[in-house]
Amino acid sequence: DNEQSPSRAPQAEEREEDEEIDDLNTGKRKLETEKCTGGVALAVETFLAELEVAAEEDAKLNRQKRPAINKLKNLSHLKAGFSKIKLQSEILDHGGLSVLKTWLEPLPDGSLPCIDVRATVLNVLNDIYIDWDESDRREQLKRSGIGKVVIFFSKSDEETRANRKVAKELVHKWGRIIFDKSTRLEEMKKFEKKPAKKSQDSGVSSSRPHASRPDPAALDYAVRPQSKIDPVEVRARVKNSGHNEHRAKLNKKLQEMRAPKRKQLQATKLSVDGRRMEKYT
Structure with a gap:
């Protein structure tokens, strides 16, 4: 038993890390993350890409004078991902602050994201641990804008x-x-x-x-500050991961899971600025 004891700690840590990765990709969207060296990076890349796509889709809806609801639907996903302490460093290294900026930026018509989105993102920023003694972290904050x-x-x-x-x-x-x-x-x-x-x-x-x-x-x-959501750049993030086929399957699965809720969500005229009802045509 004594010989097996030392090996349990690494196994326990590995299981815990796998659970963190799985949790990052849940909220009804579990990924079958590959158990490899790049598993964490892939999970983080996919997580951030999903958040960027949500911001892009909201911008598109706003241009069409339709309710921008994608960020609102992904709020719990954002909170769950950024709350994973062991993954926060990886998230920051992959441009997490820049992604959060896209969620706070005004929509194309100049209106603010809804109040729940603003409150959630601001609180996530306040809660996330950032070691400002590290020069890389300071530069990330400056570059993100x-x-x-x-x-x-x-x-x-x-x-x-x-x-x-x-x-x-x-x-x-x-x-x-x-x-x-x-x-x-x-x-x-x-x-x-x-x-x-x-x-x-x-x-x-x-x-x-x-x-x-x-x-x-x-x-x-x-x-x-101006919104600079670049659809090409958003999709490039996913493309560079080398998992286009997996991403396509994930998108299809997400659409199937969202289908029952879509009709109900679209029937509600959501406030874009969090204080008033927008007129949609």
Whole structure:
């Protein structure tokens, strides 16, 4: 028995890691992850690709003036994946912050993602462990551009008090990295200012010291960062994994599993900005 005991620990760790990978791909979407060296990386790549595709599909629906519901349907999947502590480092290395940015960015018509999406992503960002002593992590934050988006939400009068509070906590934690100095409000203002002019819709001057909603007809991305969802890049992420056939089967399976719910979901006119009902034609 004593000889077998040492071998149990590695086996237990391997089983635990496999469970983490399986959990990452569940929420009614279990992947038959290959038990190989690249298994974790493949699971993370697929997970992030699914989140990117959801953002892409919502952008497409919004252009068609239809309810953008894909991110909302994938919220539990996002939360489950980012909550796996042992996989967080791998997720960050594969561009997790950039993916979360696409979930927070405005839709093509300038409206915000729904309130539940904003709240979930902001809380995921606040809960995820990031070692800022690592230079790679600091660079990942800067390159992702998510800091500018969070700053907007921390100052926006369109945002809920709870979400603004979380966003401000993130700005406080990330400030020295985002600005290379401090989190002084004077340094944040460059991300919030826009030329003094009246909105066509509200007639209110947009040169206020706090963040304001840009005119959807002429978006000002100095106030709200531009959405840069690239469908080609999204699909390339999956293609580069070398598992196109597996991905196609997964998509088919997901469609079958979602089919019973699709009619009910489409019958509901969901608010895009989380505060009002959009008019869809």
